[in-house]
Amino acid sequence: MSTLEIRDLHVAVEDKEILRGVNLTVKAGQTHAIMGPNGSGKSTLAYAIAGHPKYTITGGQVLLDGEDLLEMSVDERARAGLFLAMQYPVEVPGVSVSNFLRSAVTAVRGEAPKLREFAKDLKAGMEALAIDPSFAQRNLNEGFSGGEKKRHEILQLELLKPKIAVLDETDSGLDVDALRVVSEGINRFRAKGDTGVLLITHYTRILRYVKPDFVHVFAGGRIVEEGGPELAEKLEAEGYAAYVKEVA
Amino acid sequence: MGLDTKPLSTLHDKSSYDLEDFEVPTGREENWRFTPLSRLKGLHKGTAGPVGDTGGHVVVHVDAAPEVTVETVGRDDPRLGKSFAPTDRVSAQAWTSFEKATVITVPREAVASKPTVVTLTGSGDGAAYGHLLVKVEPMAEAVLVLEHLGSAVYADNVEFVVGDGATLKVVSLQDWADDAVHVSQHHARLGRDATFRSFVVTLGGDLVRLSPSVSYTGPGADAELLGVYFADAGQHLEHRLLVDHTHPRCRSNVDYRGALQGQDAHAVWIGDVIIRVEAEGTDTYELNRNLILTDGARADSVPNLEILTGEVAGAGHASASGRLDDEHLFYLQARGIPYEEARRLVVRGFLGQLIERIEVPELRERVFAEVEAELSK
Numbered sequence: 001m002s003t004l005e006i007r008d009l010h011v012a013v014e015d016k017e018i019l020r021g022v023n024l025t026v027k028a029g030q031t032h033a034i035m036g037p038n039g040s041g042k043s044t045l046a047y048a049i050a051g052h053p054k055y056t057i058t059g060g061q062v063l064l065d066g067e068d069l070l071e072m073s074v075d076e077r078a079r080a081g082l083f084l085a086m087q088y089p090v091e092v093p094g095v096s097v098s099n100f101l102r103s104a105v106t107a108v109r110g111e112a113p114k115l116r117e118f119a120k121d122l123k124a125g126m127e128a129l130a131i132d133p134s135f136a137q138r139n140l141n142e143g144f145s146g147g148e149k150k151r152h153e154i155l156q157l158e159l160l161k162p163k164i165a166v167l168d169e170t171d172s173g174l175d176v177d178a179l180r181v182v183s184e185g186i187n188r189f190r191a192k193g194d195t196g197v198l199l200i201t202h203y204t205r206i207l208r209y210v211k212p213d214f215v216h217v218f219a220g221g222r223i224v225e226e227g228g229p230e231l232a233e234k235l236e237a238e239g240y241a242a243y244v245k246e247v248a
Numbered sequence: 249m250g251l252d253t254k255p256l257s258t259l260h261d262k263s264s265y266d267l268e269d270f271e272v273p274t275g276r277e278e279n280w281r282f283t284p285l286s287r288l289k290g291l292h293k294g295t296a297g298p299v300g301d302t303g304g305h306v307v308v309h310v311d312a313a314p315e316v317t318v319e320t321v322g323r324d325d326p327r328l329g330k331s332f333a334p335t336d337r338v339s340a341q342a343w344t345s346f347e348k349a350t351v352i353t354v355p356r357e358a359v360a361s362k363p364t365v366v367t368l369t370g371s372g373d374g375a376a377y378g379h380l381l382v383k384v385e386p387m388a389e390a391v392l393v394l395e396h397l398g399s400a401v402y403a404d405n406v407e408f409v410v411g412d413g414a415t416l417k418v419v420s421l422q423d424w425a426d427d428a429v430h431v432s433q434h435h436a437r438l439g440r441d442a443t444f445r446s447f448v449v450t451l452g453g454d455l456v457r458l459s460p461s462v463s464y465t466g467p468g469a470d471a472e473l474l475g476v477y478f479a480d481a482g483q484h485l486e487h488r489l490l491v492d493h494t495h496p497r498c499r500s501n502v503d504y505r506g507a508l509q510g511q512d513a514h515a516v517w518i519g520d521v522i523i524r525v526e527a528e529g530t531d532t533y534e535l536n537r538n539l540i541l542t543d544g545a546r547a548d549s550v551p552n553l554e555i556l557t558g559e560v561a562g563a564g565h566a567s568a569s570g571r572l573d574d575e576h577l578f579y580l581q582a583r584g585i586p587y588e589e590a591r592r593l594v595v596r597g598f599l600g601q602l603i604e605r606i607e608v609p610e611l612r613e614r615v616f617a618e619v620e621a622e623l624s625k
Contacts, residue, residue, distance in 0.1 A: 052578055075581040075585055077582075090575045093597055104580075115256075160584070200276075
């Protein structure tokens with residue numbers, strides 16, 4: 001069973017401290033929701049764990065099954081079993097979706113998938129997420145709508161089968177239909193049982209489709225309150241005002 | 249055939265068949281300022297090594313489509329040099345010095361059933377000069393491949409004369425050995441409603457300076473000039489384009505992309521487009537992008553657009569040189585793809601968007617393979 005442990009994590013961007021001591025443990029089989037107002041540092045947490053060069057770790061540890069993720073390069077972290085679904089997936093000109101996915105699957109599994117098997121998995125994965133087959137030949141994220149980009153992120157999640165998935169505002173910008181399709185994808189991934197999910201969101205809407213086991217409220221660069229699903233309902237009713245004031 | 253001093257345009261100010269009309273460049277001239285003259289092996293000042301048996305030679309071999317005729321002719325063949333006059337000293341030197349020319353003719357309304365491949369292989373010390381005329385008669389269609397291999401100090405002029413309603417697609421591959429020096433003028437003269445597609449791939453050679461130019465003799469013609477280059481440590485790869493719109497409703501599209509890596513890798517791209525008073529309804533766009541992969545590499549990119557009429561359908565240019573995008577690499581690496589492979593994917597993608605447009609499938613695969621090989625260095 002996999003475990004992601006975040007211990008007293010401090011992160012700065014250009015000398016400005018954004019995360020101020022985050023502690024969180026995500027175990028396989030669990031879904032944790034991190035909720036918080038804009039600018040609270042939620043996305044910083046996601047990108048810092050994944051190793052984006054813009055973020056400087058100034059203190060603390062991030063361990064995946066006891067291995068220090070912070071000592072690893074971005075690609076090593078992914079191969080160790082971490083996945084980050086991005087809020088704004090970038091467009092990469094000239095790199096086709098199928099070429100990209102095959103390269104990623106090969107890298108993560110440590111060997112090239114059998115071509116027929118891969119084609120079958122890809123087709124099934126795309127169908128389940130209502131992604132048009134023509135996407136495989138298109139350039140990575142180029143000209144994709146917001147919803148298409150997010151569905152494509154979840155397709156990668158399902159193909160790469162990580163131990164721990166960090167989903168950064170995967171729900172933002174989705175209409176109800178797309179949200180349902182994307183949530184079903186996340187739920188298929190969760191149903192495998194041996195994976196953990198850290199779901200970062202601004203809104204409670206997605207939590208009606210993807211039920212969390214734990215809810216953490218993020219404000220001012222740290223977790224300020226923790227609870228079960230009922231905490232999300234409280235946030236739905238009362239908003240973040242109380243927490244923003246508290247930090248200020 | 250004396251000096252034409254009529255100022256054609258600020259971008260195209262002089263042309264002549266006479267070598268003496270061109271001063272030996274010093275490197276301060278606008279059209280020579282980027283070129284390291286000391287590495288031209290004397291091509292620019294008449295001191296390049298001996299020609300022929302004791303000197304350098306470039307062997308021309310043509311594997312022609314059956315519909316196409318191929319001739320080797322002397323300097324006095326009246327068909328030569330009709331489509332253009334040299335506009336710089338080395339081009340004039342090549343015109344003055346070549347001994348045999350190759351003439352390839354695609355007869356009227358003929359459709360060539362396979363690409364005609366011209367292989368130019370250099371060997372020996374000393375210099376060599378060449379001339380190639382490709383004549384595509386009205387309504388004919390052909391694909392031509394120019395392949396430059398081996399080691400040479402070579403200056404040449406290539407004329408593409410594309411008749412009314414005819415189509416010529418050219419792929420010119422500069423795949424020279426590391427020590428080669430090549431200075432070349434490619435001039436296309438397009439008839440009414442003609443279609444010209446040029447794809448330039450420059451990978452090998454110590455110094456390559458290739459100047460593709462286009463002129464029009466009637467309305468409605470369409471020129472597309474695409475190019476990719478990959479400059480390694482110490483290589484100087486220079487492409488100087490000139491499209492001179494003199495007739496109404498013609499189109500030109502220029503898109504050159506390069507990658508550079510290693511100490512003193514140097515790429516130069518000059519994109520000149522002139523739209524004359526009489527060229528109403530012209531539609532033109534030129535673009536150059538460079539991807540600088542390491543420190544110590546340098547790209548110079550200068551687009552010039554001179555518009556002399558108020559009636560254009562479209563005219564624009566863009567130039568961008570930069571490093572690999574960290575966000576691209578992060579995204580690929582975040583999916584487990586190691587840095588080196590991520591870098592290869594991005595560069596291959598960047599150049600590949602053009603390479604995919606090479607008309608000859610075998611050549612497309614070969615260029616992809618060569619770009620991969622450059623990236624693995």
